[in-house]
Amino acid sequence: MLLYEGTDSFLEEVIDFKKAKYVILPVPMDITTTYLKGTKFGPRSVIEASRSLENYDSEMDFEVRNVAFTAGELEIPPEPSKAIEIVRKTVSDVLIEGKFPILLGGEHTITYGASLAFDGDVIFVIFDAHADFKKDVLSSPINHASNARLISKKNKAILIGIRSLSLEDKAELEKSKIQVVYSNDSLEPNAIGLKSALTGKKVYISIDMDVFDPAFAPGVGTPQPGGLSYSTVKKILETIVASAELVGFDVTETRPIADNNITEILAAKLVIDIIALNEKKKKS
Ligand SMILES: [Mn+2]
Numbered sequence: 001m002l003l004y005e006g007t008d009s010f011l012e013e014v015i016d017f018k019k020a021k022y023v024i025l026p027v028p029m030d031i032t033t034t035y036l037k038g039t040k041f042g043p044r045s046v047i048e049a050s051r052s053l054e055n056y057d058s059e060m061d062f063e064v065r066n067v068a069f070t071a072g073e074l075e076i077p078p079e080p081s082k083a084i085e086i087v088r089k090t091v092s093d094v095l096i097e098g099k100f101p102i103l104l105g106g107e108h109t110i111t112y113g114a115s116l117a118f119d120g121d122v123i124f125v126i127f128d129a130h131a132d133f134k135k136d137v138l139s140s141p142i143n144h145a146s147n148a149r150l151i152s153k154k155n156k157a158i159l160i161g162i163r164s165l166s167l168e169d170k171a172e173l174e175k176s177k178i179q180v181v182y183s184n185d186s187l188e189p190n191a192i193g194l195k196s197a198l199t200g201k202k203v204y205i206s207i208d209m210d211v212f213d214p215a216f217a218p219g220v221g222t223p224q225p226g227g228l229s230y231s232t233v234k235k236i237l238e239t240i241v242a243s244a245e246l247v248g249f250d251v252t253e254t255r256p257i258a259d260n261n262i263t264e265i266l267a268a269k270l271v272i273d274i275i276a277l278n279e280k281k282k283k284s
Contacts, residue, residue: 003017003023003025003072003090003093003094003173004071005017005069005070005071005072006047006070006072006073007072007171008025008044008047008048008051008070008150009047009069009070010051010068010070010268010271011051011053011055011064011068011272012050012051012111013055013065013066013067013068013128013202014217015066015068015069016069017069019066019101020067020068021067021068021099021100022067022068022069022071022099022100022101022102022115022275023068023069023071023094023097023100023101023102024047024068024069024070024071024102024104024271025071025074025090025091025094025097025101025102025103025104026043026044026047026070026071026072026073026074026104026106026107027038027043027073027074027076027087027103027104027105027110027113027259028041028042028043028044028073028074028076028106029076029081029083029087029100029105029106029109029110029169030106030107030234031076031079031083031107031109031141031275032080032107032109032142032143032144032145033107033138033144033221033222033223034143034144034145034222035221036220036222036255037221037255038221038222038255038256038257039105039106039107039221039252039253039254039255039259040076040106041253041255041256042104042105042106042166042252042253042256042264042267043073043104043105043106043254044073044115044253045097045254045256045261045264046104046228046251046264046267046271047070047093047104047256047268048264049261049264049265049267049268050268050272052265053265053269053272055267055272060168060273060276060277060280062276062279062280064272064276065280065281066211067275068090068275073159074086074087074090076106076169080109080140080142080143080206081142083109083113084109084113084116084142084143084201085113086112086113087103087115088114088115088116088117090115091103091114091117091118091248092117092201093283095117095118095248100246100247100248100278101117101248102248102249102250102251102271102274102275103248103249103250103251103252104252104253104254104267104271105250105252105253106252106253106255107144107221107252108128108132108144108147108183108206108208108252108253109142109143109144109147110250110252111124111126111147111151111154111206111250111252112142112150112151114204114206114248114250115150115151115154115155115161116154116205117156118202118248119202120154120155121201121202121223122155122202122204122247123155123156123157123158123197123198123201123202123203123204123244124151124152124155124156124157124158124203124204124206125157125158125160125161125194125198125203125204125205125206125240126147126148126151126158126159126206126208127160127205127206127207127208127211127228127233127236128148128159128160128161128162128206128208128210128211129161129162129163129164129183129208129222129226129227130145130148130162130165130208130210130222130224131148131159131162131164131165131169131173131180132144132145132146132147132148133146133148133149133150133165133169133172133173133176134146134149134166134169135172143234144221144253148178148250149172149242152176152178155204156173156178157178157179157191158178158179158180158181158194158197159173159178159179159180159181160187160192160211160227160236161182161183161187161211161227161233162180162181162182162183163182163183163184163224163226163227164222164224166229167214176244177239179193179197183226183227183228187228187232187235187236188235189235189236189239189272190236192236194236194239194240194243195239195242195243196235198240198243198244199244200244200245201243201244201245202244202245202247203245203246204241204246204247204248204249204250205237205240205246205248205249205274206242206249206250206252207233207249207250207251207252207267207270208220208252208253209225209251209253209254209266209267210222210223210224210227210253211228212227212228212229212230212231212233212266213225213226213227213228213229214227216230216262216266216271217254217263217266217267218257218260218262218263219254219255219256219257219260219261219262219263219264220253220254220255220263221253221255222253230266230269233270234273237270237273237274237277238277241274241277241278241281242277242281246274246278249274251267251270251271254267258259
């Protein structure tokens with residue numbers, strides 16, 4: 001196990017690796033982003049933001065305490081395929097230790113790396129403004145704009161919040177039989193059919209912060225007007241965690257911007273919420 005403790009810890013929790021159920025992995029990958037650079041600073045800023053938040057909130061009525069070990073930042077080589085292999089290996093090590101991986105990005109491509117550490121029966125529920133279904137962007141097969149396509153080669157995927165894609169991507173998606181929930185579809189968990197699709201299944205959740213309306217999350221690599229609110233996403237997360245067996249999750253594409261940290265605050269809150277939902281479920 002190559003993990004060492006980070007200098008800053010999520011929610012200021014300092015706990016022994018052996019006692020932790022969750023391992024927070026900061027993954028500062030920022031290699032194949034095509035528009036605004038800076039997602040490599042995302043993991044650190046989300047951890048910093050978490051330290052300003054409480055570990056309890058009245059809505060969730062659950063205290064997240066003494067459950068998460070924060071690892072030091074992964075060392076990401078500049079070559080995409082090597083970077084992906086580091087992510088796969090680290091997530092795999094966390095799983096071998098019997099722990100639950102939480103990845104903080106970094107570009108969305110890290111989800112592909114994580115997916116390679118899981119079996120083919122895990123369903124990937126991906127929140128994203130972009131379909132990420134492109135072939136060979138900039139002649140590299142491993143690219144953040146191809147993330148969903150790469151994951152879906154091995155794992156079933158459900159895409160939620162999509163609003164940015166080409167007609168070619170749309171045709172490919174229809175051919176692929178991947179379930180796509182567009183941002184202008186009904187986002188009620190029942191209308192999406194999440195309960196029937198996920199009950200009894202192993203699920204990994206991936207949140208690209210650009211799924212949100214940029215008003216809620218302006219600090220992302222490729223912002224896209226329109227999009228979801230925190231309460232809409234939270235309602236969907238509640239249904240996913242209640243229905244499925246959660247095996248891991250990530251929050252990606254946070255790109256810190258000057259004098260505005262609401263994106264990293266939201267990203268940190270999502271991490272706390274998902275841990276709380278998962279722990280509450282086990283206790284009930
Ligand atoms: Mn995206």
